[in-house]
Amino acid sequence: MKNVAILGGGNLGTALAQGLARTEEAASKYKVTVTRRTPDHIRHLEDKGITVTDDNTEAVKGADLLIIAVQPAQIEGLIEEIKPAIDPQKHIIASTMAGVKSEDIAKLTGSGVRILRVMPNTAAAINQAMTCIEKTPHKEAEKEVIALFDTLGETLVINSELMEASTVLGACGIAFFLRYIRAASQGGIEVGFHAEEAQLIASQTALGASALLLESNSHPEQEIDKVTTPKGCTIAGLNEMEHNGLSSALIKGIKLSCDMIENIR
Ligand SMILES: NC(=O)C1=CN([C@@H]2O[C@H](COP(=O)(O)OP(=O)(O)OC[C@H]3O[C@@H](n4cnc5c(N)ncnc54)[C@H](O)[C@@H]3O)[C@@H](O)[C@H]2O)C=CC1
Numbered sequence: 001m002k003n004v005a006i007l008g009g010g011n012l013g014t015a016l017a018q019g020l021a022r023t024e025e026a027a028s029k030y031k032v033t034v035t036r037r038t039p040d041h042i043r044h045l046e047d048k049g050i051t052v053t054d055d056n057t058e059a060v061k062g063a064d065l066l067i068i069a070v071q072p073a074q075i076e077g078l079i080e081e082i083k084p085a086i087d088p089q090k091h092i093i094a095s096t097m098a099g100v101k102s103e104d105i106a107k108l109t110g111s112g113v114r115i116l117r118v119m120p121n122t123a124a125a126i127n128q129a130m131t132c133i134e135k136t137p138h139k140e141a142e143k144e145v146i147a148l149f150d151t152l153g154e155t156l157v158i159n160s161e162l163m164e165a166s167t168v169l170g171a172c173g174i175a176f177f178l179r180y181i182r183a184a185s186q187g188g189i190e191v192g193f194h195a196e197e198a199q200l201i202a203s204q205t206a207l208g209a210s211a212l213l214l215e216s217n218s219h220p221e222q223e224i225d226k227v228t229t230p231k232g233c234t235i236a237g238l239n240e241m242e243h244n245g246l247s248s249a250l251i252k253g254i255k256l257s258c259d260m261i262e263n264i265r
């Protein structure tokens with residue numbers, strides 16, 4: 001069993017803990033502790049065998065792998081607190097913080113600690129995350145981190161320079177796709193469905209569209225061509241969406257999110 005401390009049990013930290021407790025595979029490999037300043041807000045995790053505490057120092061002492069899931073502005077306070085307990089020989093730090101470089105964290109911890117960035121998303125809660133992992137010279141640490149995030153969904157090792165882009169495409173991406181599903185549901189209600197039916201149809205259709213790409217490795221446009229019957233209703237709707245800037249709005253939103261990360265702290 002590997003001991004994992006998730007430091008910062010907010011939205012993401014809780015999702016990671018839930019995923020690690022949810023499957024037999026993950027639960028048999030990882031013993032998880034989650035810290036939060038107000039631990040009573042996440043006591044429900046204890047029902048799943050997760051330790052919940054506000055004691056960062058004890059959590060660090062008891063862990064091999066530390067996952068930092070506090071907000072970027074909270075990192076100085078956290079590291080100041082845990083620094084005396086960090087053992088560079090033992091600990092690996094995986095940071096989920098948007099826009100915070102490994103070097104920035106190393107300046108706070110002092111040199112010699114193995115630190116790498118990871119960028120999962122909240123679908124970790126149901127073991128369907130996409131996690132991008134920063135390539136690092138610390139190959140043993142990289143292997144351990146990949147193994148953990150593999151239990152939470154898909155992983156991809158990428159160069160450091162792409163961590164901001166991966167934050168937007170993968171982590172923020174959950175919100176972007178959900179907004180699409182909400183909009184599609186609202187359209188569905190306007191053309192006759194009850195809200196729950198519209199959401200089911202939109203969600204399952206989004207899942208089906210993703211699965212078509214993931215399973216057949218094809219390009220979206222190839223799959224779109226199979227749906228757009230000549231003179232049919234799909235191409236009419238799709239073109240209207242494009243006249244109103246659908247693709248352009250998505251691309252512009254992704255670029256703005258990415259630019260914004262530089263100033264996130
Ligand atoms: N929410 C998301 O979907 C994703 C978030 N991230 C990153 O994860 C980090 C956390 O984001 P969220 O979960 O959204 O924020 P959040 O505000 O929900 O969670 C942060 C948690 O850390 C706790 N905390 C703060 N200082 C602490 C300390 N010294 N000791 C223990 N706990 C402490 C807070 O009480 C809070 O519960 C951020 O750095 C963000 O960039 C990355 C990928 C996805």
Ligand SMILES: O=C(O)[C@@H]1CCC=N1
Nearest residue numbers: 098167168171172264
């Ligand atoms: O919005 C944010 O800043 C965080 C990082 C990625 C997802 N949520």
